[in-house]
Each structure stands twice: as structure tokens, then as C-alpha cells.
Amino acid sequence: MANDPLNLDESAEWAGLWWLPDDPDEQVPGVLRYEPEDGLVLSLIGALEDRIMSNPFPGVVAVHEGHRMWDVIHGVAEQREITLLACVPNSSKRTFGARVKSPDRQTVSARTALVGAHVSGEDDAGFSAAEVSVEDLGLWAASSVFEGFLGAPNGKPDGSGRISVKPSEVQSVLVDGTEFCLSHRHTLPFFDQRKGETVGRMRDTAFVRIVPTDPFSLTGALGAASLVQDLISLATHRAAGVIWLRLQLAEADSAARSDRPSLRRSADVLYTPSVLGKHDAKAVDHHRVFFTCASFPFEEVVPRWCEAHGRLQVAINMIMGLRYAPARYVENKLLTAVGAAEVLHRGLGIDERPMPADEFKPMREAMLTHVPEDHRERFKGAIRNDPTLRDRLYALAARPYGEAVGLLMPDVDRWARRTTQARNDLAHKGRTPHHSIEELIAVVEVTTAVVILNVLHELGLPPERQREIVQEHPQLRATARSAREWLVVSGTDS
Incomplete structure (x- = not known):
């Protein structure tokens, strides 16, 4: 249909006139093309002024190296206004002094196009x-x-229907x-009439x-x-x-008329x-x-999602990153998954300090009296009353529905310890010598699942549904199998 939105996975092009907002009288013809994989490219027959120039003396114009970039280019094509944002000239071919004068040519790439409106920029509240x-x-x-x-009269399909x-x-x-x-x-x-069939859509x-x-x-x-x-x-x-x-x-x-709104x-x-x-x-x-x-229901999940997304946005972004742009190497996934768990724990506001503040502060001051003054500030920053990574993992595993977590992994202690060691080894040694690739994959998948279960729990997903997800979702079932194989204490473990 003519009024259908423009799908981002379909190519399109517009032939029209284009200009800079501060110079609307200098319009240049050209074609804007959009390709899903390559983005937006404007091909001009002529050129917008992209040279960087200055006037060091009256009547003197100096041309400097480099090219201008434009925040906004306006255009009209096929009876629609178009705004291009974050525009960069790719190439410019000018014909100054040529034997045969011909039009200049220029190509410009743009990050975003608004097809149907002229705006002054990305922050124009229009x-x-x-x-x-x-x-x-x-x-x-x-x-x-x-x-x-x-x-289906008498329980037997007769070929009819609607x-x-x-x-x-x-x-x-x-x-x-x-x-x-x-x-x-x-x-x-x-109804699409074909030579051999008719298709109704x-x-x-x-x-x-x-x-x-x-x-x-x-x-x-x-x-x-x-x-x-x-x-x-x-x-x-x-x-x-x-x-x-x-x-x-x-x-x-x-252009509204009296006979229509x-x-x-x-x-x-x-x-x-x-x-x-x-x-x-x-x-x-x-x-x-x-x-x-x-x-x-939509009326329930959207308000809860807006609140949780705002409060836990960094952790959600990190865990979503494993879906939107998955890392190629398990070590990258490990750092992302464990980092998301730590950030989520902080975002949830779980106050699990190992010691009461009124006991920790005098204890730290007493220890610092034995540290040379030149190093005291450094040691003061290192002595903190914060939960360890293992503490945070235990706390996250305890928040969702217990039966769902139990189905996901039978040994929370083993998962927390092995995850902590893997992250610390990678962060401090640059390698994970005590873990096989298979165990690292299990650590990543279980940690990711624990973060997701916590987010679902924060949304208010019922306990029964949390349990069903772990039992029925193919990927979480595979994660649970991996946890039973790699994240439980074996007879050879000390």
C-alpha cells in the first residue's frame, strides 16, 4: 500500500533537490539511495560546498585541507520533504578549469533519514x-x-472454510x-491472479x-x-x-478543509x-x-518494564548485548555475563555489606595506623566493606523462584565459586588455566540465565511461569544440562 511504513530491510531511492538549511536557494539535484546493509548514500549532480575556507585578508579566500561535514541536509523528492542527518561527503569531483565544462559530482553518506519532514536536527522536538x-x-x-x-461436518473436513x-x-x-x-x-x-493459480492475501x-x-x-x-x-x-x-x-x-x-478534519x-x-x-x-x-x-497482560508488563529498564538499564544493556551482538570468543562473553551480574546486583540495591558500618569503620582506621602515610590513601581505597563477586552471585541466585533456580543448576555454590575463579583468573592473569572451554561455556550460559531470571522476577513474572521457562524453553533446558555436567562437584574434586 502507498501509505505503508518504509521497511528497514527493503531498498529504496528518491530523486529530488537537496540543499543546506542555511543556504536554501542553492539547490542541487541528486538521488538518495537506501540499502539495508550499506545505509544511506546521496549522489548529487553538482555539489554542496564541502571545502573549509577562511578569509585571512579582505578579498582573499584561503582553502584548507579536509572537508566539511553537515549535521543536516534538506531535500524534496516525490512530493515529500526529506531530512538527512549526520552527513559526511565521501567524494567530490569538480571541473574547475576543465577543457569541457560538465556538472560537478558529489556523494554523501548519512546516518539517518526522515522521509516526510524537515527538522533542524536530532533534538528538534517536532x-x-x-x-x-x-x-x-x-x-x-x-x-x-x-x-x-x-x-468439518460430522467431524470430517469437507474442504470448505473461511x-x-x-x-x-x-x-x-x-x-x-x-x-x-x-x-x-x-x-x-x-486477489492476485496468476497464470496457474489465484492467491488471496x-x-x-x-x-x-x-x-x-x-x-x-x-x-x-x-x-x-x-x-x-x-x-x-x-x-x-x-x-x-x-x-x-x-x-x-x-x-x-x-491544508485542512471545512469538509474534513x-x-x-x-x-x-x-x-x-x-x-x-x-x-x-x-x-x-x-x-x-x-x-x-x-x-x-500488556497493561501490566509495560509499566513494570519501563520502571525496571530505567533502574537496571546498564545490566539489561550488557545482557542484551549477548543477543544483539554476540561476542565470538567465550572469554568476552564471560566478562560481559559476569559484569552484567555485578551491575544488576548493584542496581537492585541489595545491601549485603559483610560487616556493620559502625564496626567496619573503626576496624579500618585501626589497620591504617600501621600503614606508612605515603601509602595510606592507596590502602584505604583497597579496604572496602563491599560484597565479593561470590557474595553477589549467591544473592542473585536467591532472588528468583527457588524451584526455577534449582532446576537451572543443582549446585549454586559450585557455580558461584567456579564463576568467580574464572572471572578473577581472566582479569588478573589474562587466561583461565583451571577451566575447560566447555566449563567456561556453562559458566557463561548459567550466569546469563540467572541475570535473565532476575529481570523476569523484577517484572513480576509468576513463580510458576519462571519454573516452566527453565523446564520448557529449549535453550534453558540445554543450559541446565550443561550445568549438571560441568558445575557440580565430582568425585575427583578436592
């Missing part, structure tokens, strides 16, 4: 709403506009003044609409899209790519998200999903 589609959002939403019926469409009710919730809506958009029936797209109290900028909209993306990634336990992102302009269409204009965002969504790819198997809106 948008009243954002709509985002993420991989497997429809599966997570556990709702659809479609219903299918098969004819597919019906019933608009799905919008689910919405208000979080700190921002409205989150789970919506569906579907196409009308379409309709399409249902689930998306989340975010409406803040006050207009927000592109930067704010990208943050909101990332919030939704991370939630779906957590729920599906995999990297969930952004399929499309559309923004609604804060100002209504000025004013229209809200929209702008499609072309950028490179942490993971690029594939809109035609097959959905993840439902057995690999931690929770959906059927078991954890």
Missing part, C-alpha cells in the same frame, strides 16, 4: 507520536485480526504521562504506538523504539530487530538499529518465548 514494528511483536501480542474456520477479519481492540496503558498502545493495522483483501501488522505528554525529538523516539525492542528481545530470548519506525509530526496538515503528517525513519528486522522472515517458535501478552 513529533507527537512514534509507531514501531519489531520482529515477533505479533507473536508476543498474542492477538490478531484474523480468525480461521474449517468446515478467514474472517475482526478489528482488534487497542490495548493501552499510561506510564508517567506517556501512552503506550498495542495496535494492529491490516490491509483489505487482495491480507496482512495484519502489530505495532506499538508511543504518545508522550509533550512532543519529542528523533532522539527521544529512537529511545522509545529501543525500549520496545528490548522488551520483545527479553520476552523471546533472542535478538529482535526493528522492522520499521514511523513518527507523527506535532503540527497538523495546514486536519490530517496528521508522518515521517518514516531510515537508520541502522542494533538489529535489522526482517519483515518476511518466519516467526520464532512459540516454545521459545518466555512470556506473551496472553500470560502477562
